[in-house]
Amino acid sequence: MKSIKVFCPGSVANISCGFDILGLCLDNIGDEIIVTQTKKKGIELDVCGEYIVTKDINKNAASVSALALLKSFKHIDFGFHITVNKKIKPGSGIGSSAASSAGSVFAINELLKRPFTNKELIPFAAEGEYACTNSYHADNITAVLLGGITLVRSNKEFDVVKLKTPLQLFVTIIHPQIEIKTSDSRIIVQRKIEISKLTEQASNLGAFISALYNEDYEMISRCIKDIIVEPYRSEIIPEFNNLKKIALESGSIGFGISGSGPSMFSLSKGPKIANDVKINLEKHLQKKNIKYKSYVSIVNDRGIKII
Missing domain, CATH: 3.30.70.890 (GHMP kinase, C-terminal domain)
Incomplete structure (x- = not known):
């Protein structure tokens, strides 16, 4: 049975001067997600941890983004079980939904031997963000998937740039x-x-x-x-x-x-x-x-x- 555990960091969006454009990845704040490949097709979801979020696979950020990723494959005869250990409070402003959205697609992509780059995972993770916020904005998820400080040129095309981070x-x-x-x-x-x-x-x-x-x-x-x-x-x-x-x-x-x-x-x-x-x-x-x-x-x- 294939399984993987990932750390999904929190993030700061906007950084004041870049509304819906800039994102910054944090280091010691985040969720943990375990994804296990299953014989049964589709997505199964469990949620645990400090904070309660929906277990509805059509509303939870982790499962919605995972479903979007699976739709990109024509023939997959297996599925995935996702367990979200929720450590970032929803509605906190430090990227709770982005952590879940990015975490599930990153983990599944790893189990599938990386058919996509992290940058190419952004549109799938954005579907999870949309499910939670009713808007497509990639500032948080780009920071989580790419690390550092990121700039989103377009939230329609998900054209993003990773910027330099000063060491201090x-x-x-x-x-x-x-x-x-x-x-x-x-x-x-x-x-x-x-x-x-x-x-x-x-x-x-x-x-x-x-x-x-x-x-x-x-x-x-x-x-x-x-x-x-x-x-x-x-x-x-x-x-x-x-x-x-x-x-x-x-x-x-x-x-x-x-x-x-x-x-x-x-x-x-x-x-x-x-x-x-x-x-x-x-x-x-x-x-x-x-x-x-x-x-x-x-x-x-x-x-x-x-x-």
């Missing part, structure tokens, strides 16, 4: 223990954008990419701005403005909403500052009696992996 770039994640559904958070985002704001956001995105390649941390700090989405989404995240102020005063070079929230991310140069930011943010949340989880992570350049 560290990420602090603060996750208030509330849930914000991606589909709900998209409703509050304005559909019409002023040209001047669009220009400023595009300038920040372009300069951010340049700063990554030049390892220019000062430029990165000037680019981590979101004048389009953050003003609206921040209103539903407890203490966001105060936490942002504390992070920046603690040495963070950039602070923003991770994906749809409520998780927030901070970028720092080096692990010491990243940990200082974490400690100071924790102190504030404790004073406000807000339950949270927190992490410090490198940027995971490898992405999803067999364990």
Whole structure:
């Protein structure tokens, strides 16, 4: 019986200046998925772990993406059993559905001796994302499948680029223990954008990419701005403005909403500052009696992996 176990990392989408465009892969936060080849055709699904998600194979991100992958093969006379050990809270803003979506197709592809590259798996994983969020966006799944920091040129063609990651770039994640559904958070985002704001956001995105390649941390700090989405989404995240102020005063070079929230991310140069930011943010949340989880992570350049 063929079986494989994979670690499916969490991720940060948008990175403030790249709404639905940029993704960043985390290292020590993620789900685990076990996929076993079965004699019975089709997909079977089990779910366990800290968080409860649907076991409906037509609604669960892992099974939906797996079914999409199987449809690409004309003749397969066997199936797969998927067990999702859910360690990323749904609605957390750190890529819960993306981890499941990418994990199942990656594992099945490995068992089939890699007929697809990880990049070619993106359209299949995107089906799992759509099942959970009702939109096709590949920022999280590209980061998980390719690792590092990724840019999605088109969510229709899934044309993606893996960017350079500065070696001393560290990420602090603060996750208030509330849930914000991606589909709900998209409703509050304005559909019409002023040209001047669009220009400023595009300038920040372009300069951010340049700063990554030049390892220019000062430029990165000037680019981590979101004048389009953050003003609206921040209103539903407890203490966001105060936490942002504390992070920046603690040495963070950039602070923003991770994906749809409520998780927030901070970028720092080096692990010491990243940990200082974490400690100071924790102190504030404790004073406000807000339950949270927190992490410090490198940027995971490898992405999803067999364990």
